[in-house]
Amino acid sequence: xxxxxxxxxxxxxxxxxxxxxxxxxxxxxxxxxxxxxxxxxxxxxxxxxxxxxxxxxxxxxxxxxxxxxxxxxxxxxxxxxxxxxxxxxxxxxxxxxxxxxxxxxxxxxxxxxxxxxxxxxxxxxxxxxxxxxxxxxxxxxxxxxxxxxxxxxxxxxxxxxxxxxxxxxxxxxxxxxxxxxxxxxxxxxxxxxxxxxxxxxxxxxxxxxxxxxxxxxxxxxxxxxxxxxxxxxxxxxxxxxxxxxxxxxxxxxxxxxxxxxxxxxxxxxxxxxxxxxxxxxxxxxxxxxxxxxxxxxxxxxxxxxxxxxxxxxxxxxxxxxxxxxxxxxxxxxxxxxxxxxxxxxxxxxxxxxxxxxxxxxxxxxxxxxxxxxxxxxxxxxxxxxxxxxxxxxxxxxxxxxxxxxxxxxxxxxxxxxxxxxxxxxxxxxxxxxxxxxxxxxxxxxxxxxxxxxxxxxxxxxxxxxxxxxxxxxxx
Amino acid sequence: xxxxxxxxxxxxxxxxxxxxxxxxxxxxxxxxxxxxxxxxxxxxxxxxxxxxxxxxxxxxxxxxxxxxxxxxxxxxxxxxxxxxxxxxxxxxxxxxxxxxxxxxxxxxxxxxxxxxxxxxxxxxxxxxxxxxxxxxxxxxxxxxxxxxxxxxx
Numbered sequence: 001x002x003x004x005x006x007x008x009x010x011x012x013x014x015x016x017x018x019x020x021x022x023x024x025x026x027x028x029x030x031x032x033x034x035x036x037x038x039x040x041x042x043x044x045x046x047x048x049x050x051x052x053x054x055x056x057x058x059x060x061x062x063x064x065x066x067x068x069x070x071x072x073x074x075x076x077x078x079x080x081x082x083x084x085x086x087x088x089x090x091x092x093x094x095x096x097x098x099x100x101x102x103x104x105x106x107x108x109x110x111x112x113x114x115x116x117x118x119x120x121x122x123x124x125x126x127x128x129x130x131x132x133x134x135x136x137x138x139x140x141x142x143x144x145x146x147x148x149x150x151x152x153x154x155x156x157x158x159x160x161x162x163x164x165x166x167x168x169x170x171x172x173x174x175x176x177x178x179x180x181x182x183x184x185x186x187x188x189x190x191x192x193x194x195x196x197x198x199x200x201x202x203x204x205x206x207x208x209x210x211x212x213x214x215x216x217x218x219x220x221x222x223x224x225x226x227x228x229x230x231x232x233x234x235x236x237x238x239x240x241x242x243x244x245x246x247x248x249x250x251x252x253x254x255x256x257x258x259x260x261x262x263x264x265x266x267x268x269x270x271x272x273x274x275x276x277x278x279x280x281x282x283x284x285x286x287x288x289x290x291x292x293x294x295x296x297x298x299x300x301x302x303x304x305x306x307x308x309x310x311x312x313x314x315x316x317x318x319x320x321x322x323x324x325x326x327x328x329x330x331x332x333x334x335x336x337x338x339x340x341x342x343x344x345x346x347x348x349x350x351x352x353x354x355x356x357x358x359x360x361x362x363x364x365x366x367x368x369x370x371x372x373x374x375x376x377x378x379x380x381x382x383x384x385x386x387x388x389x390x391x392x393x394x395x396x397x398x399x400x401x402x403x404x405x406x407x408x409x410x411x412x413x414x415x416x417x418x419x420x421x422x423x424x425x426x427x428x429x430x431x432x433x434x435x436x437x438x439x440x441x442x443x444x445x446x447x448x449x450x451x452x453x454x455x456x457x458x459x460x461x462x463x464x465x466x467x468x469x470x471x472x473x474x475x
Numbered sequence: 476x477x478x479x480x481x482x483x484x485x486x487x488x489x490x491x492x493x494x495x496x497x498x499x500x501x502x503x504x505x506x507x508x509x510x511x512x513x514x515x516x517x518x519x520x521x522x523x524x525x526x527x528x529x530x531x532x533x534x535x536x537x538x539x540x541x542x543x544x545x546x547x548x549x550x551x552x553x554x555x556x557x558x559x560x561x562x563x564x565x566x567x568x569x570x571x572x573x574x575x576x577x578x579x580x581x582x583x584x585x586x587x588x589x590x591x592x593x594x595x596x597x598x599x600x601x602x603x604x605x606x607x608x609x610x611x612x613x614x615x616x617x618x619x620x621x622x623x624x625x626x627x628x
Contacts, residue, residue, distance in 0.1 A: 035496050035499060335483075361490070363490050371497060374497070
């Protein structure tokens with residue numbers, strides 16, 4: 001940012017208002033990170049003792065590894081984003097720690113009780129993925145020193161995003177459980193859609209900052225709604241078509257819903273026009289109706305959502321088991337290690353929220369949701385405080401994408417919404433989702449650092465002014 | 476299997492631990508909302524911080540100090556003030572360098588922010604080009620083409 005030219009009578013020293021030696025709050029972050037690690041280790045210990053009677057042998061290595069992970073993250077933030085929001089990282093730590101504990105718990109259940117499906121030991125794998133995610137987190141913080149630089153690569157990122165989104169549809173052998181979402185190579189598979197999401201949010205933010213005046217100001221008033229001109233509908237229709245294509249070719253309800261929701265809300269945030277929400281809802285309703293008529297996999301999802309118990313033995317089995325699981329948990333849960341969360345199919349990834357609901361009960365599940373809420377609140381607050389339009393839209397988009405994803409997943413698990421197959425951010429087993437979401441948080445940390453950083457020019461100007469003897473201040 | 480009482484202790488102890496974390500997070504959120512509003516204060520231009528200290532209420536008039544409309548005075552209310560050459564602007568400029576919808580002054584909680592609406596030649600607050608919404612302190616000149624405006628209390 002250029003040093004402000006001082007107008008008549010402006011005293012740069014007045015910028016440092018009394019009592020605002022602006023706290024970086026890194027100490028708070030470290031304390032809360034310690035708390036998060038403590039919670040995770042407590043969960044591990046409780047699970048081991050409850051299920052097997054004694055602490056597991058791998059607890060020590062896990063504890064050291066997990067603590068080191070967050071210590072490194074903290075040091076990197078301290079070094080590269082010293083004014084970042086102190087709550088983002090601890091919330092992520094506690095969520096991923098809770099997820100790791102639940103996956104560990106399901107591992108034990110799988111090996112001990114010999115569940116329905118052959119289970120593997122997934123917690124160490126997930127820990128490795130968390131480490132990879134942390135590497136991405138560090139890379140983003142080190143490379144992206146100013147989030148505004150991202151706006152220059154908006155169209156490149158859009159292209160990358162679209163390619164990533166389209167790749168699984170084109171490639172063969174990308175189908176798991178009926179959805180074509182994965183790229184497989186070697187021994188493992190990645191889900192490029194998770195990364196595409198972030199690329200597209202960056203693009204949306206840059207594009208809408210450019211175009212928001214046209215989209216907001218050129219409008220007709222119909223029935224108390226500011227309707228945009230026909231040709232300005234282009235982008236929203238394009239996003240709609242793209243999400244429909246995802247739905248058709250990859251048979252993925254979740255990504256489709258996620259992308260379209262993010263775009264409509266970012267359009268709304270950029271233009272402050274409620275009409276976009278109405279248009280988005282109408283397009284969504286139309287698309288949903290047509291999809292229901294045309295695609296059998298969508299019809300199955302909707303039918304099992306409307307009456308899961310009628311299809312308890314077929315398509316509704318997952319939801320029914322999930323509901324039983326939540327019901328078993330009740331208010332306070334069965335206690336960690338006390339339930340049978342392995343009864344729900346794919347409990348480690350899609351239904352991890354049901355496992356948490358069973359073992360920690362409503363109170364635990366609500367605590368988890370509140371932690372997500374805090375994470376999203378910090379993102380939205382960053383968006384309010386940050387000074388540039390692109391940063392505002394980007395932070396709002398990233399925060400909303402988290403909220404929207406959690407809402408859609410939990411809606412599916414609890415039977416409020418049709419099941420979509422999105423992953424619960426940070427909690428669920430799955431490398432791509434975890435790594436991509438670490439990248440997302442790195443961007444939020446970067447923007448929040450810019451938002452909370454005291455106007456750097458204000459603190460450095462006095463020194464520079466005394467050094468510069470021949471500066472003429474013009475009236 | 477450990478004793479039932481231990482299991483119950485684990486069960487509720489962990490929930491309490493989880494909620495303690497949530498409340499610790501809330502405390503940080505609260506400190507941000509009601510404590511030192513560091514992030515906000517830092518972004519306020521110097522004169523604004525000074526005038527707020529004097530405890531004066533918000534500005535009451537918008538005065539044109541230079542340009543063809545010099546001397547025009549608009550009483551400020553709650554509504555936003557649209558400045559530009561368009562006929563429906565609050566302040567209609569007859570300035571060749573102004574765009575038809577040039578800038579907007581909005582009131583948020585008693586403070587006025589100036590915002591450029593994508594004008595061709597830009598809006599300047601104290602010689603600084605307005606990009607995002609900027610807080611306007613009383614007496615701070617806003618320049619649009621040849622017109623200079625300022626807020627007076």
